[in-house]
Amino acid sequence: MLESAKRQKETSECERHVSAPPPPQQSRLLTFAENIWYVAVVLLVAILAWIVAVFSSRNDVA
Incomplete structure (x- = not known):
């Protein structure tokens, strides 16, 4: 029983590392650059x- 709890904890930690979102600074910068690209194309x-x-x-x- 103790081993299964330990294994589940390790699995959840691994999943947390795999599915961790990127830092907010990087994602905000990426969306900012994408928005500038879309605005430039639309303009x-x-x-x-015209x-x-x-x-x-x-x-x-x-």
Whole structure:
């Protein structure tokens, strides 16, 4: 009975090491960089769409 409790404790410690989340500083930095990447892509697409709209409206007028 004592051995099974000891084995269960070791297993839970190993699982804790395997499933340990990354430090909050690293994860916060990672999400910050991902957010900047997504914002840059969205801004680029919006600017391209605006340029296409401006040129197409100029072509319609001229």
